[in-house]
Amino acid sequence: MPQQIECIAPRLLGPVPGTLADALSDGGPYPQLEWLVAHARREPAAGVDTETLLASVHPSLPAPGPLVAAGQGLPLSGYGYRAAPVHLRPDRDRLLLFAGPEFEPLPEESTQLVDAFNHTFGADGLTLWNNGTDWLLLVDEPPGPDLPALAQVAGYYLDTVLPDEAAFRRWRQLLNEMQMFLHDHPVNQQREARGEVAINGLWFWGGGPSAAPSELASDRVVGDDALSQGLATLGGTALEGIDTGLDADNGEITLIWTDAEAALVAGDAAGWMAAVERFEALIAPRLVKAAQAGSARINLYSGNSERLSLGPWAHWHFWCRRHPLSRRVTRRG
Numbered sequence: 094m095p096q097q098i099e100c101i102a103p104r105l106l107g108p109v110p111g112t113l114a115d116a117l118s119d120g121g122p123y124p125q126l127e128w129l130v131a132h133a134r135r136e137p138a139a140g141v142d143t144e145t146l147l148a149s150v151h152p153s154l155p156a157p158g159p160l161v162a163a164g165q166g167l168p169l170s171g172y173g174y175r176a177a178p179v180h181l182r183p184d185r186d187r188l189l190l191f192a193g194p195e196f197e198p199l200p201e202e203s204t205q206l207v208d209a210f211n212h213t214f215g216a217d218g219l220t221l222w223n224n225g226t227d228w229l230l231l232v233d234e235p236p237g238p239d240l241p242a243l244a245q246v247a248g249y250y251l252d253t254v255l256p257d258e259a260a261f262r263r264w265r266q267l268l269n270e271m272q273m274f275l276h277d278h279p280v281n282q283q284r285e286a287r288g289e290v291a292i293n294g295l296w297f298w299g300g301g302p303s304a305a306p307s308e309l310a311s312d313r314v315v316g317d318d319a320l321s322q323g324l325a326t327l328g329g330t331a332l333e334g335i336d337t338g339l340d341a342d343n344g345e346i347t348l349i350w351t352d353a354e355a356a357l358v359a360g361d362a363a364g365w366m367a368a369v370e371r372f373e374a375l376i377a378p379r380l381v382k383a384a385q386a387g388s389a390r391i392n393l394y395s396g397n398s399e400r401l402s403l404g405p406w407a408h409w410h411f412w413c414r415r416h417p418l419s420r421r422v423t424r425r426g
Contacts, residue, residue, distance in 0.1 A: 096389040097345040099311070100380065101146045103244065103354040103396035104365070105372060106130075107423030108141070113362050114422040120366055123418040125377035129393065131415040132384065133401035141396045142244035143351055144175075144299050147320060150347065150394070151311075154327070156239075156301025157320060161227055164323030169303035172235050176221065176228035177243050178206075178292040181251065181272065190254070192247040193359025196292050200225050202280045206292075213274060219267075221295075227319045230297050236263040240298045247358040264297075271295045312344035321349045339379040342386070350376060354396065369418075397423035 107114065117123070140146050144157045154160060158173035167173075178196045181188040198206060203223045210221040218233035237260050240246075246254040255265065271294055275281060281291040304327055314325040315338030324347065325332040339346065352371060356364030383389035384403045393401040 096341065096343050096383055098339070098348065098380065098383060098389060098391045099150045099346070100348045100350070100391065100393045101143060101150065102350045102372065102393065103141060103143045103146055104357050105353045105369065106395035106421060107397045108425035109357065109365065109422060111424040113365065114419050114424050116366060117369065117419040117422065118417060120370060121418065123373045125381050126373050127415045127418050128381050129377060129403065130401060130421045133393065133403050136400045136402055138394055138398060138400035141398060142242040143320060143349065143354060144242050146394045146396065147349065154324070155304035157299030158229060159301050159304040160323035160327070161319040162229060163304045164319055164326045165224060165227070167222065167229070169231065171231060171233045172300050172302055174230040174232070174297040174300035176230045176295055176297050178228070179294045179296050180290050180292060181294045188251040190246050190249060190251055190296070191360065192243055192296065193361070195290065195359065198280055198292060202283065205280050206278070209278065210274065235300055236267055237261045239300055240264060240296070242298045243296055244354050244358050246296065248360055268294065311347040313338060313341065313346045315339060315346060316349035318349060318351050335375055
């Protein structure tokens with residue numbers, strides 16, 4: 094079977110502020126990425142975040158919440174949502190939402206938050222779960238239609254990303270209750286004593302019912318995040334690392350690489366540039382090698398609403414002109 098690689102790398106090529114895209118000119122060089130972009134066919138792709146792109150590649154998958162739960166061996170009797178601690182910063186009469194590692198509590202503080210949450214909201218059919226890395230909200234019934242993914246709301250005003258339709262009323266109520274719950278929580282007192290920003294909100298997204306094992310098109314799953322683990326678990330295959338997972342010369346591979354997205358969620362410009370450099374060093378050379386071998390088919394979902402497709406034709410596109418990577422990155426208006 095010829096090799097087929099589905100590489101999901103959200104926000105690798107933007108969208109980012111123009112100044113950040115231009116800053117790539119001061120780094121690099123990026124010959125491997127530039128070769129991939131120059132030789133690929135550019136096709137539309139729905140979505141810019143990991144969850145949406147993964148659903149487009151594997152439409153039969155369950156929602157992200159139950160997918161993460163499956164990867165952790167966590168049984169669901171109702172519905173599961175991904176969750177994340179966030180900071181809501183007042184700006185006049187609006188709230189800006191911030192997320193990322195800065196707002197991850199210490200392990201013992203996570204336990205305190207989970208215990209207090211479940212004591213407060215358990216009677217309402219809400220359970221918060223954390224394994225030290227990933228957070229889930231388990232509910233008896235959905236509070237409403239799905240909220241946008243964390244990657245779509247971090248760095249934005251809450252009123253621009255939280256729908257105001259009546260169907261989302263319970264979500265708005267729940268988010269307000271989270272703020273009140275966290276306002277004077279001892280964990281925040283401890284954080285403020287250390288000079289750290291308070292966790293004054295929780296964000297929930299990607300909900301759905303429990304997941305059943307499914308047959309995936311992929312023979313191998315490569316990645317190091319919770320969605321990769323869930324994908325491998327449901328597909329009945331082992332999760333492999335980037336260092337060896339792309340070395341097979343046949344079969345179908347799904348690679349999930351979230352470094353660039355995670356940096357932008359955290360508002361870390363230097364982290365995004367470092368993520369691009371890691372992709373150039375660790376992943377792009379393997380994709381170029383596979384493309385130049387002439388038999389592989391590669392789809393690179395770079396999170397800028399495009400899919401870069403490479404096949405046997407890529408090796409023969411001698412006339413393709415390479416441009417600096419900074420010119421290929423989508424700029425955010």
